[in-house]
Amino acid sequence: MRRIGVLTSGGDAPGMNAAVRAVVRKAIYHGLEVVGFRRGYHGLVYGEYSFMQLGSVADIIHRGGTVLLTARAPEFLEPEGRQKALGIIRESGIDALVVIGGDGSFRGAMALEKAGFPAVGIPGTIDNDIDRTDYSVGFDTAVNNATDAINKVRDTATSHERVYVMEVMGRTAGHIALAAGLAGGAESILVPEVPFDLDEVCERLQRGVKRGKLHSIILVAEGAASGLKVAEEIKERTEMDTRVTILGHLQRGGTPTAFDRMLASRLGAAAVDLLLSGCHGQMVGFVDNTVKSTTFSEALAKQKPFPEDLYRLATILAI
Structure with a gap:
């Protein structure tokens, strides 16, 4: 592996920039090249990408939103759109893709996996509704x-x-x-x-x-x-x-909390490590204060359990 891509997809979430920064810098540390795709899967379909350097992610760890931008890409939902995306992937020369987003973004990554292209995911959604991770980037x-x-x-x-x-x-x-x-x-x-x-x-x-x-x-x-x-x-x-x-x-909106910045940094670095180890088709998550990976299919198999014990506590304390 010599070159990876990264994109942010779905609703923006504070901490996405910290995740992008971690992916770019960890990859460059290991001698990889990094390509950033703009506007999520839209950029993958229409070839909106550029090479990223250390300076490309300078002074973004504290910024909300996403410097790579995000947009809906209905074209990617169609077979013709995915074929165009695969053509852009070949053109850009990337060997794998890091997708930062929620369940819809991960389903897009699964579609690439089914087409034979390696992808890993970082959960980035304020809703915190992705299973197999205690926290998603942006929730805090x-x-x-x-x-x-x-x-x-x-x-x-x-x-x-x-x-x-x-x-x-x-x-x-x-x-x-x-x-x-x-x-x-x-x-x-x-x-x-x-x-x-x-x-x-x-x-x-x-x-x-x-x-x-x-x-x-x-x-x-x-x-x-x-x-x-x-x-x-x-x-x-x-x-x-x-x-x-x-x-x-x-x-x-707004400046991501310290927790979200640390979480995004850890998950971004872990995503690169996952690819370097030869693993893909997985999401990196945060479980019991430890970074763990799980397959996309497992992460998307069911809705994340609702913490009813906390709900009961909130009701009791509001008596």
Whole structure:
């Protein structure tokens, strides 16, 4: 192996740049050349790539987003698009590819593997919904962003004695809502994995008012319900002053936390080591504070288990 490629795909996640930096510098340390593809699989289909040097990744470890950019590539989903991508791969002269992204990105890597081209993956998604890894790059930053927003909203909620419904990202997974809700002391956390009863939520709010509570925070993962609709229901059922804050893409931006930078650096280096050892068709993950690899098929076989013990704890502590 003498040359590898790297791309970032899917939604951007804080720490992706740190992962790119680690891949590039670890590869160059071992005497490999590195090609960076822009805009994910789009760049792979349309030949948007360039050679990367040590200086190409200077001063990016602290930056959010991805310097390689990311975009949807519907063309890659079609056989003709994948054939074009394989042609670009031959043109670029790379011997393997490192894909940084989520489940959709890994399915693209699996498609390349089926076509006979080696690929490895680094989990990079704020949703933290990839199985076989405790954390995905970007999750910790997103949780910290959401927790910081809860802290700030709580000041206003207390001052005006209001209920605030805060909607966070998580279409199919409630990991951000749970972690930020537990860390931020939310009174109720609504996630896709656990059925909820708005009557119970309202009863909890009313109990709080009776004991003199001045405010409440209800955290809603977007896949569980609409924050706007939840707020309307709460206001109608309780007549409490209820407002809504939808964090949206705010959660995905900003400087990655130290944890995400370290995680991305470790996984990026491990991805290069995996390729140098002759292994591919795998994802490098972080399990029990150790970097471990697992096949793409195992990582994508099922949805990541939801930590119901933490959910129960959050409910108990918000009593």
